[in-house]
Amino acid sequence: MGRSAILAMLWWIAALGTLVATAAWVGAGEFGPPALDREGLILANTWRSPWLDQVFPALTWLGSLFVLLPLALIAGTLLWRRGHRGEAGFLVAALVGASVLAQAAKHLALRPRPDLYLALSSVASPLSLPSAHAMQVTALAVALLLVMTRLALRGSYWALPVLVSIVAAVGASRLYLQVHYPSDVLAGTVAAVCWVAGLWALLLVREGTA
DSSP: OOHHHHHHHHHHHHHHHHHHHHHHHHHTOSSSSOHHHHHHHHHHHHTOOHHHHHHHHHHGGGGSHHHHHHHHHHHHHHHHHTTOHHHHHHHHHHHHHHHHHHHHHHHHHOOBOOOSSOOSSOOSOSBOSSOHHHHHHHHHHHHHHHHHHHHTOTTHHHHHHHHHHHHHHHHHHHHHTTSSOHHHHHHHHHHHHHHHHHHHHHHTOOTTTO
């Protein structure tokens, strides 16, 4: 097994470890969600205002596959046509893999959605851990940043703050809408970073340069 494959395995173990450890932590509570999760939802509820009730339901779509998958396919197609086939495949695989991992983890953790306050948005699944929106937007954001940096594309300098802001906005929207606990968002974000880092090592980092 080469160095890149070993590095990828370590990153993926970290991704799985993050999700398993979070599931074990939240499952250990005998009297409802941990204090961090409970206080986080209480804080999010204090943000409530009419204009934010309009803003956050729109922002949360930035973490949906309905938005992210077309973006990944468009970006991947442009990269493919310019000869960057490895980077094109990496972008799509980063997003799709993160989405599959999120759904698999949900069905293993079996954590119900928060019920401390009324949810402000409908959800497709009653399962909460991890936040698929957080995982998906983080995965594509990290993948885009890595590709832009690798190819020295125009806009690489401002990509980091913009992408971080988008990831943060989606995560905050899931709390504001009362459809996820803070630990769901944090675990999904960290797991997505580890997943993409492992994929990057396996697909695009040549032996001796990892």
